[in-house]
Amino acid sequence: GSARMGRPFVAVNCGAVTETLLESELFGHVRGSFTGAAKDAVGLFEAANGGTLFLDEIGEISPGMQVKLLRALQEREIRRVGDNKARPVDIRVVAATNRNLADEVAAGRFRQDLYYRLRVIELRVPPLRERREDILPLARLFLDESARRSNRIITGFDTKAADQLLRYDWPGNVRELQNAVDYGVALCSGDRVQADDLPEELRAAVFKPTVNGGIRPLEEMEREYILAALDAMGDNRTRTASALNIGIATLYRKLNEYGKGVK
Structure with a gap:
């Protein structure tokens, strides 16, 4: 401006x-x-x-x-x-x-x-591990770009692949995420990137609870996980419920609790 x-x-x-x-x-x-x-x-x-x-x-x-x-x-x-x-x-x-x-x-x-x-005005961009809410939106953006360059039709990540993206600490930040998505697109044989398509270090990533300031409540972790799964499934509630192995009614109830219900 x-x-x-x-x-x-x-x-x-x-x-x-x-x-x-x-x-x-x-x-x-x-x-x-x-x-x-x-x-x-x-x-x-x-x-x-x-x-x-x-x-x-x-x-x-x-x-x-x-x-x-x-x-x-x-x-x-x-x-x-x-x-x-x-x-x-x-x-x-x-x-x-x-x-x-x-x-x-x-x-x-x-x-x-x-x-x-x-250093007149300083803008600090936190590392990707400190803004995990950005991981999946960025990954989907890179996926669209990579699929278009490769002339492939790939619509997203399956639940396990999205889960591994969220578990990984991303020491290489956004550039590493972009390279990992390119890797997944290159190995993907279907229309969705699966966990086995990701680089080895991502496949080996294990869940690490956030303990800064104390252990997070289980209810909070469940909410974050369900919303991330819904996001990875492109907001498709039926597929999200199936991937989470819960009933569709249970998913709708929880989304209503989170203020994400259908209006």
């Missing part, structure tokens, strides 16, 4: 570019400034002028590059590689990292002044 909404959005993965190339990528260069520089080139700072520059994996940049980036952010101007002319830039910078930058600062691997220059 900002005034920059319709302006350029430029992204770069800082961890995928070497320090020398990253400087040229961000700030541009002039002809003859290094081998292969056959003409002047505009950097991403200038390309994003008036808009937003997204610096992904900011925690991977070298100490030398940190100094140059800090200067550009502080002075709101850049110098192309091999040039002595300062060029003003007006951009919003968004940075992301999978590292804990406070720890990196304490360990001397990330400049404190750059850390606080970047």
Whole structure:
């Protein structure tokens, strides 16, 4: 909703570019400034002028590059590689990292002044294991995308597969979930991904009760499990009751207790 909404959005993965190339990528260069520089080139700072520059994996940049980036952010101007002319830039910078930058600062691997220059508004995305309510919706999204790419008709996960997705701790977070779904689609022989189609580490995952702050009530766990099964079955109550091995009347009664009954 900002005034920059319709302006350029430029992204770069800082961890995928070497320090020398990253400087040229961000700030541009002039002809003859290094081998292969056959003409002047505009950097991403200038390309994003008036808009937003997204610096992904900011925690991977070298100490030398940190100094140059800090200067550009502080002075709101850049110098192309091999040039002595300062060029003003007006951009919003968004940075992301999978590292804990406070720890990196304490360990001397990330400049404190750059850390606080970047940390104006901080948004923390919790790991997937801390937001299990997102697992199945994300898995279904990735399933649709993977099935479409593979030209397959796969409608969802069976109950056991959905259960294993919820049991796993996902140390690799969303990327690991996406890869696991791609794996399941590749091995799936029917129209629904089954537990046996999932990677070995998911098949071996066992239920671990949440004990932070104490054991959760059984009624709460039952509610969460039933709703997750209903979600995995695409809101089909008959199939959900069958998969849970309970009567349809029992399922309807419990859904009414949860405020999820049919109106």
